[in-house]
Amino acid sequence: MKTSLASLAAMLAATGAFAQSELSGEITLTAYSGIFQDKYTETVVRPFEEKFPGVKVNYYAEAGSAGMLGQLRSQAGDPQMDVVLFDVSTALIGNREGLLSEISAEDVPNLADLVPQATVQEGFGPAVTFDNLVVIYNTTAVPEKPDSLSVLWDPQYAGKLAVTSMPSILGSGLMVMTSAMLGEDYTQSVEQSTDKLAELAPAVQTFDPKPDSYTLVINNTASLATGWNARAQYYADQSGGALGVSLPKEGSILQINTINLVKGARNEAAAKAFINYALSPEAQAAFTEAMFYAPVNAKAEISDEANARTVFGSLDQMLPLDWGWAATKSDQWNQMWKRKIISASN
Structure with missing residues (x-):
């Protein structure tokens, strides 16, 4: 099902708050590296620069939100970035620590x-994309599509697993999904899921896939891995x-993923214009079609084919998870990963 197309007048009104001739200078956008950087630059950054020719966007890439x-913390007294795009759990920490502006x-x-x-x-930076956690697999090594998370514990794949741990939210997400598999209420305890993941640890080849889990699966260095749906859909096509x-x-x-204005941004006006453009129907649709991240703008027009491959095609299978609450458990869960799960691999 397609979302409604915003009229040209509405799009002009949405960008009209920022007069192209009045904006100039540079902004630094910090966001994910790899194929995300390539596609975000192609579908969002470059079109923004065309719309606002007086503004240059410098893309500073990081592998993950923790970095x-x-x-942000190291630059708190003298910010070198204007806009940051990272996961919701990290954004809530940034809001709490006063690193991000309203x-x-x-x-x-x-x-x-x-x-x-x-x-x-x-009052703070909103979501800019939606996605979901998936199991990815090499179709030669695993000829039948797995239907259960329990495939990770199948002895035949021991030593051929790439499982991303915390502090990445791939780690906290896997913990929540493991709790669901075991019938555990993760809001009360994650002891069962921690023990189950510790059982898995000796079979894990790496808890920090390099260059990433998708590459390892494609070249069959790993048979199975955890990953994000959007990137996985893209690499399924590319491979x-x-x-x-x-x-x-x-x-x-x-x-x-959220998009945020850095507190103390050096070019706040241009940074706000960029955030506004990134949330526009045109930018949202372009990035979804290119990368299969679900859009956050209700007026973005997405093809049925792309929409079905985003998380919007499986919303009924998403587990309830309050990321605000999860952020309060981040340090505790991270320590459980280090002390009980990863240590069990030795």
């Missing part, structure tokens, strides 16, 4: 057209089907 948060629909008009789930913390994508029957977690 971006570390940069924004409003007055500053960023496209906020008014976002779906309700895009509000992460009232000619060498990489397969499975949504476990036990369910998955909704992953949210």
Whole structure:
């Protein structure tokens, strides 16, 4: 099902708050590296620069949200970035620590057209993409598509697993999904899932896949791995089907990336214009079609084919997870990963 197309007048109104001739200078966007950087530059950054020719966007790439948060903390007294795009759990920490600025629909008009789930913390940076956790597999090594998370514990794949641990939210998400598989209420305890993942640890080849889990699966260095649906869908196409994508029957977690204004940004006006453009129907649709991240703007027009391959095609299989609550457990769960799970691999 397609979302409604915003009229040209509405799009012009949404960008009209930022007069092209009045914006100039440079901004630094910090966001994910790899194929995300390539496609985001192609579908969002370059079109923004064409719309606002006086502004140059410098893309500073980091492999994960933890690294971006570390940069924010180290630069707190003298920020070198203007906009940061990272996961919801990290954004909530940044809000709490005073590293990110509040924004409003007055500053960023496209906020008014976002779906309700895009509000992460009232007044702060919203969701910019939706995604979900999946199991990825090499279709030669694993000829039948797995339907359960339990495939990770299959002895025949011991030593051929790439499982990303915390602090990545792939790790916390896997913990929640493992709890669901075991019938454990993760909001009360994750002891069972921790023990189960510790059982898995000796069979894991790496808890920190390099260069990434998708590459390891495609070249059959790993038979199975955890990953994100959007990237997995892209690499399934690029690999000619060498990489397969499975949504476990036990369910998955909704992953949210947010876009945020850095507190003390050197070019705040241009940074707000960029955030507004990134949330526009045109930018949202272009990135979804290119990368299979679900859009947050209700007026973005997405093809049925692309929409079906995003998390929007399987919302009924998403496990309830309050990322605000999960952020309060991040340090505790991270220590459980280090002390009980990863240590069990030795």
